[in-house]
Amino acid sequence: MHELAIARDLLKTIERTLGSDQARVLRIDLSVGSASGIASESLRFVFGILAEGTRAEGAELSIATTPARGRCVGCGMLFEFEGMIGVCPGCGRLGGELLSGDEMALRAIEVADV
Amino acid sequence: MCDTCGCGTPSRRTIEVNERLLASNATAATHNRDHFAARQIFTINLMGAPGAGKTALLEATIRNWRDVSRVSVIEGDQATERDSARVRAAGATAYQVETGLGCHLDAAQIHRALHRMELARGDLLFIENVGNLVCPALFDLGERLRIVVTSPTEGVDKPLKYPPMFRAADIVALNKCDLLAHLTFPLDEWTDYVMATNPRALIVKTSAVSGFGIDRWLAEILQRRRAFLERHSE
Numbered sequence: 001m002h003e004l005a006i007a008r009d010l011l012k013t014i015e016r017t018l019g020s021d022q023a024r025v026l027r028i029d030l031s032v033g034s035a036s037g038i039a040s041e042s043l044r045f046v047f048g049i050l051a052e053g054t055r056a057e058g059a060e061l062s063i064a065t066t067p068a069r070g071r072c073v074g075c076g077m078l079f080e081f082e083g084m085i086g087v088c089p090g091c092g093r094l095g096g097e098l099l100s101g102d103e104m105a106l107r108a109i110e111v112a113d114v
Numbered sequence: 115m116c117d118t119c120g121c122g123t124p125s126r127r128t129i130e131v132n133e134r135l136l137a138s139n140a141t142a143a144t145h146n147r148d149h150f151a152a153r154q155i156f157t158i159n160l161m162g163a164p165g166a167g168k169t170a171l172l173e174a175t176i177r178n179w180r181d182v183s184r185v186s187v188i189e190g191d192q193a194t195e196r197d198s199a200r201v202r203a204a205g206a207t208a209y210q211v212e213t214g215l216g217c218h219l220d221a222a223q224i225h226r227a228l229h230r231m232e233l234a235r236g237d238l239l240f241i242e243n244v245g246n247l248v249c250p251a252l253f254d255l256g257e258r259l260r261i262v263v264t265s266p267t268e269g270v271d272k273p274l275k276y277p278p279m280f281r282a283a284d285i286v287a288l289n290k291c292d293l294l295a296h297l298t299f300p301l302d303e304w305t306d307y308v309m310a311t312n313p314r315a316l317i318v319k320t321s322a323v324s325g326f327g328i329d330r331w332l333a334e335i336l337q338r339r340r341a342f343l344e345r346h347s348e
Binding site: 009094098102105 | 125126127128129131132133134135136217218248249252253274278306307309310311
């Protein structure tokens, strides 16, 4: 359940971004690489509980999963893949060097003035 | 309220943030790394499933490191001080972090532990993470070397089932190799899976019980510590 630590960090970042702004958060846009190992459902679940009583209570957590990029160590081909580990479309070799796909970022929040 | 017509609908606006998650952990980890570099403390984050043999390998390392430097250990477990007692008996100084509900150690916990420990210049510091093949992979602690300890009893396909953990490793130690003769464990297949997940990982085969591979294990750590000390000497 590292999602608990991530949700805590996310809520802190949102509170810091809002500062003294008395707005209510309607939607949170996250971008998560497919190889990052984040379980979206777990993150939504714990964030929902943590956000109770805060300005982000009830906000929709929108998680966009971006494909990962890898380099085949057999034939050197660069390729994109979904999930945590890919297969080279050139030579069929499993896995490879991960170039991107383990990132997690808070892109934006949509708020409404109260 | 809606600025356009005053209809009573709250006006919506978007605030761009574009910040990495766990950035606060990354900041704390950088602080720890700088602290270690200034004091020439080579730090190893030891990760792996419960029962892989992390503590046993640590005990073997401590017993063989006496002539090189002091060894200090930060032990992370959900509960008990049992591992701290074991590594103290082997000759290290130890500080126990009981994580309670936490499934991993984070950089801030290491920072707090450092304030309560008496580390000397040139110490070798091990951080034995909570036994878990998932969560610790995501948390940089400020270490210089990440080692994943695994064992043939865990099955051949663990690198494929837990890619972030194996991807995080500089060294993958296959411990309990004394058991290989009694198990169906296709070593070549396992090696392929480790390499598929992390082509830059170095595999070291050990047995903390029989002593098999311990010389190589020590040599790999010594070599990396020496390079670190050369980089960070005044």
